[in-house]
Amino acid sequence: MKKLSVLAVVAATCALFSAYAQAAGGEIAVIVKSANSNYWQNVQKGATAAMGNAKGYTMTFQGPAAESAIADEVNMVENAVNRHVAGIVLAPSDPDALVPAMKKAWEAHIPVVLIDSMVSDSGKQYYQSFLSTDNTKAGELCAKAMIEAVGQTGKIAIMSYVPGAGSEIGRVGGFRKYIETHSKLQVVGPFYSQSQMATALNQTTDVLAANPDLKGIFGANEPTAVGMGRALQQSGKSGKVAAIGFDGNQDLQGFVRDGTIRAIAVQSSYQMGYKGIETVVSVIEKKPVQKQVDTGVMMVNKQNLDSPEAKNVLY
Secondary structure (H helix, E strand, O other), X not given: OHXXXXXXXXXXXXXXXXXXXXXXXXXXXXXXXXXXXXHHHHHHHHHHHHHOOOOOEEEXXXXXXXXXXXXXXXXXXHHXXXXXXXXXXXXXXXXXXXXXXXXXXXXXXXXXXXXXXXXXXXXXXXXXXXXXXXXXXXHHXXXXXXXXXXXXXXXXXXXEOOOOOHHHHHHHHHHHHHHHHHOOOEEEEEEEOOOOHHHHHHHHHHHHHHOOOEEEEEEOOHHHHHHHHHHHHHOOOEOOEEEEEEOOOHHHHHHHHHOOOOEEEEEOHHHHHHHHHXXXXXXXXXXXXXXEEEOOEEEEEOOOXXXXXXXXXXX
């Protein structure tokens, strides 16, 4: 009887140790809106760098072929839950569609850290921390730069990306509200590229042709702004229509350097990946984390393009 008791204690201790080991290690699934843009690949670079300090953990990184493939991202989260990952770092492509999958993670005691975009209020209990640019503030900064470029009157266009995405709501909403309250500018659009560069190029070409009196144009994310810049060049409107872009890949840096785009609002996508891993590891290991973290934004123009501060966020 005594022997059985000892064995029971040993078994219980082993089970406790195994549970702790599982809680303090394992797979971290990083799931983003698309695996195909430089912006999200820069998130991956930051996450990979942070894994160097995350002993005992492994990382997987994935995203749909396009940001509009919302069902594919939902499936990726559900698959991560089904394989019992230790934690999930998620950039939700839709504020509502990802909530049921996040709830499954919550029910399975798998922590979720959001980056880049928020979910709707119904999902707030299912994530532990949210790391992003303050997109409303970033949109306001872009609107301020636009007014400085074109003045108080005239016509401007908004080239947006995926309607309803959390970042899009804040970013374009912040831009529009600032324009409406601080100027008399007439707004054309928004037009939605679904985060497809070729679509943005075609849409911008059409907008420029239909509005020969256009004074300014805003491209609200990386593929949209790249398409916008190419359309301005192809139509001979570079430097003639004041363009403000968003994000900071090599194409956009080139547009700023040659004057096609006046300024770009650059998020620290690397920091989202890096801090996303740090934060989810802290949650797994029962360390306190902030519910919301602003990862910052910087307005980059020709004057500060080569500054150390800009190089820290450009990619």
